[in-house]
Amino acid sequence: MAGPGPARTARSVALLCFLVSCAALVDSRGGASRPSRQDLDVGLGGGGVGIGIGIGGGSPSSPSPTPPSSQPQPCDFENERLYRAYLVIQQFRSTVTCDPMGVTQSWSGTDVCSYKGFFCERPPNVTDRAIASVDFNGYMLQAGSLRGFVDSLPDLALFHANSNDFGGAVPALGGLQYFYELDLSNNKLAPAAFPADVLGLTNATFVDIRFNSFYGELPAGVFCKLPRVQAIFVNNNRFSGALPDNIGQSPVNYLSLANNRFTGEIPRSIARNAGTLLEVLFLNNSLSGCLPHELGLLEKATVIDAGANRLTGTIPASFACLRKVEQLNLAGNLLYGEVPDALCRLAFSNLKNLTLSDNYFTSLGSCCWDLIKEGRLNVDRNCIQWAPNQRSHEDCAKFLRQPKSCPVNNYVPCRSKYQSSSEPADDAAAEYRYRTYSALHP
Template sequence: MARPLPRRLALFCVLASCIALALAAGTTRPSRRGLAVGDSQDGGASDVGVGGGGGYDDSLMPRPAPSSEPRACQFENERLYRAYLVIQKFRKTVICDPKGVTATWAGTDLCGSYKGFFCGRPINVSDRTVASVDLNGFNLRSDSLQGFVDGLPDLALFHANSNSFGGAVPNLRGLQYFYELDLSNNKLAPAPFPTDVLGLTNATFIDIRFNSFFGELPAGLFGSFPEVEAIFVNNNRFSGQLPDNLGDSPVNYLSLANNDFTGPIPSSIGRAAGTLLEVLFLNNSLGGCLPYELGLLARATVIDAGTNRLTGTIPLSYACLRSVEQLNLADNLLYGVVHDSLCRLAYDGRLANLTLSGNYFTWLGPCCWDLVREGKLNVDRNCILWAPNQRSFHECAQFFHDNWSRMTCPVSKYVPCHPKWYAVDAASAREEPAAAEEYKYRTYSALHP
């Protein structure tokens, strides 16, 4: 039978065993699964339990969310990255986008997937950049264009017809490549003509029709653009007299229609004989004598001064309008004789439509009667004996009685051309009717939003 250990020896053995266990635990590597996080079943606060191995799982620590915005290094060049920032800033201001256009304005492919944006390389620049923006007909709505159009320094064209852009016209003077501006049919803030536009000396196309601009047109509009082709300011609230230097502009297509201009048509219009192709003075309050100088516009295909308060007789210089196809002088205060030399433009020139209705003419030349029968000349509501649909005798008599003392417009018998010298050759005359069916006049098209 074994002898029992002494009490002190037994106590020593117990202590030694405890020390050995403690040392063993201290040398064991702690597990990295030491921290367990679990949601409580009752949806309240989470329970945190510490595992037997100690330590924690650093994969569960919160990290910053990755940014969805592309970085500068992802773009083709820095110019496109800067354009991207401008577009994204403007995108946030668009409060109505019925066609979902702005949804395409995402990512780094500005030149391919961004609807309405087109890229090119400016002169002496190797990098591609946003060169033109065409938002026509998108019906976008934003309270301002400032910081957008003027924030794209390489922009050459901006077209935004038929949207709902508000605010003022941005200052575009800093855009060195810019030459086409179309802000027509928007909701721009009522204001005088945006004179900052006059700084666009490279401009070839200025279109601000169908807005709420008011006041007089600045003379600079007809003197600041040496290469301008089209100026459309119709359907605004402009008023006052037209600038005297109107004829100094090299413009080809000019629409001043549907405003409230007063005073005469400037005689300088004759200086535009070599460049002006279409001009609309339609539906204003222009007065004074029908200018002789309009007859000098030998290249013009459209001259429309209808619905004004112009007076006098038709100058004989109008027989020189060898290229005119549409001549409208209806609804004015014109009187006197409609000469054969004018009506012969339908045979010796390209005249397809001559509208003289709503005046006080009293006589037609023999050739003019032929045009009436052919439907090319409208003389309704005049004072022409034996013509159909004329004013009453009383109305005609009253007009001449009331205006006799004011019928002071000069009558010149000088014809600055010989009509036969400018006759259209027979082949061209035969081709003209078919071509006219398809031809659309740019100024008349501008009368629609």
């Protein structure tokens, strides 16, 4: 069938304009109210114009029934705690802008404890289950902020979010009474000073904020306000300034300060960590001053890495007491003098790798030569006569002519005792079993 002709279309449009004008006239004279969008329904069809107008006077239409809500109700959940957690999770889900692994697809329904990345337990002295831990490690989720999410789960004890793209500031965690593990490593958190709210986590045992953009000085509270902390990883940020003098107050077992911009001396109070510190990384900063005698008092340490700094002086005799050390790196500093025979004898116990390259050592103890042959001692680019791959004579002479102010410390605070290790020497890949060295990788 042919469509409407031009004349018919013109008449239809004219009629429409006339009716609209009438409606406006009635309204202007204070008569019936102006028709709403629901009162005026105009449809243009292929066969003409259909017009329906209701202008006052008619019986009011009954209100449309409220459609049933599609959202779960509190009674649909195991308990009130999980219902409240559901609301928090759904709000956070709406802010996630990238989810390459489809993690958030599981965040629906009333079984909150089955959501991917969420784990439920019963809080102390509570019969109801609640969200106790969140583990987003490696999910690559992207969201502008974690505030209003982590800090709104009141029963949360652990939050691990390594290798995501979370931005914004660190959430305020002080109100979470059970919280003790925080991992925000390798994210896109807003550049800021050390998050002060973390210092209020008196139950914290694990604090990991590495691979972010935190800057400024490390507050002294890191070493005195976390009385239960076992691991502190702040490496690969932009922290600067001197290390706090009270570093020895901390009960920390694993401490990584590597790849920042710290300056000044290694605090001598570190001797007070002798009974607790197992691994410590000062690697790749701008630390200076004399290599402290107190490092040799860390009798339980298996890893001590102070490479790539500006430390100077001779190796203190106290280093002969590091009987449990397996990895000792002092490369890339300004150390000089003799590499003590007593230090190399640690290879008879647990020492697997001793790296002293890129310094200005001038001689070796007798046992040290054997370690070079075994590949367990690296003294490249020093000033040691007869050793391979050394600095030029001119380079060595220039350094050795400079005045030296560090005292020579020959005091050995332990009895000489060398015990053969029952463990075979590990190859270079073995460093990945050390927690602090593992922390150097995102």
